[in-house]
Amino acid sequence: KQEVTQIPAALSVPEGENLVLNCSFTDSAIYNLQWFRQDPGKGLTSLLLIQSSQREQTSGRLNASLDKSSGRSTLYIAASQPGDSATYLCAAPGNYGQNFVFGPGTRLSVLP
Amino acid sequence: EAGVAQSPRYKIIEKRQSVAFWCNPISGHATLYWYQQILGQGPKLLIQFQNNGVVDDSQLPKDRFSAERLKGVDSTLKIQPAKLEDSAVYLCASSFGTGRDLNTEAFFGQGTRLTVV
Numbered sequence: 001k002q003e004v005t006q007i008p009a010a011l012s013v014p015e016g017e018n019l020v021l022n023c024s025f026t027d028s029a030i031y032n033l034q035w036f037r038q039d040p041g042k043g044l045t046s047l048l049l050i051q052s053s054q055r056e057q058t059s060g061r062l063n064a065s066l067d068k069s070s071g072r073s074t075l076y077i078a079a080s081q082p083g084d085s086a087t088y089l090c091a092a093p094g095n096y097g098q099n100f101v102f103g104p105g106t107r108l109s110v111l112p
Numbered sequence: 113e114a115g116v117a118q119s120p121r122y123k124i125i126e127k128r129q130s131v132a133f134w135c136n137p138i139s140g141h142a143t144l145y146w147y148q149q150i151l152g153q154g155p156k157l158l159i160q161f162q163n164n165g166v167v168d169d170s171q172l173p174k175d176r177f178s179a180e181r182l183k184g185v186d187s188t189l190k191i192q193p194a195k196l197e198d199s200a201v202y203l204c205a206s207s208f209g210t211g212r213d214l215n216t217e218a219f220f221g222q223g224t225r226l227t228v229v
Contacts, residue, residue: 034218043203044220089154091218095168099145100218102154
């Protein structure tokens with residue numbers, strides 16, 4: 001059974017810092033992994049999808065890496081801005097790859 | 113491209129009442145998911161459809177929750193009777209394929225916030 005954890009649970013940084021969010025999963029037989037952003041009271045917005053054959057995926061100031069052998073993924077945010085404040089969730093395939101299992105999220109606050 | 117549509121956005125009901133949520137996925141997406149998100153937690157899968165067939169409903173409390181996806185497009189999720197612990201955000205998502213597909217990306221609606229009093 002796939003289990004996903006995220007560290008840290010919450011993070012508060014001053015504007016301009018580079019930061020790393022961590023995601024761990026127990027079943028490494030995955031086809032892909034997805035990172036999402038969730039603003040308060042809103043749904044989930046897809047940020048990045050990393051295929052199992054890829055090691056990294058980039059979108060603007062965001063870079064996600066995937067290491068299947070160690071069961072880990074990291075989301076790197078460069079030059080953080082107050083607008084980056086949100087909860088970041090990672091999701092890995094579960095149930096033999098049929099659907100997505102979510103971690104609890106990392107709540108990020110970027111202070112101006 | 114239109115996103116995943118959900119309604120209503122908010123709902124307040126008393127315990128033991130019934131409630132229904134509606135979801136319209138992105139056009140052409142065969143897979144539809146209903147997730148429950150309790151405050152402070154990550155979303156938990158309730159049920160997954162592939163076209164109009166159920167793929168996974170192992171975590172759906174079947175004594176009170178039901179869902180259907182008629183004609184493989186729109187879906188409704190119903191709770192009857194509701195309990196206080198059902199207070200949560202109910203998220204609908206859709207994807208072209210399943211998690212087994214390398215480039216499958218899940219897209220979520222805005223969610224329905226349910227408060228049971």
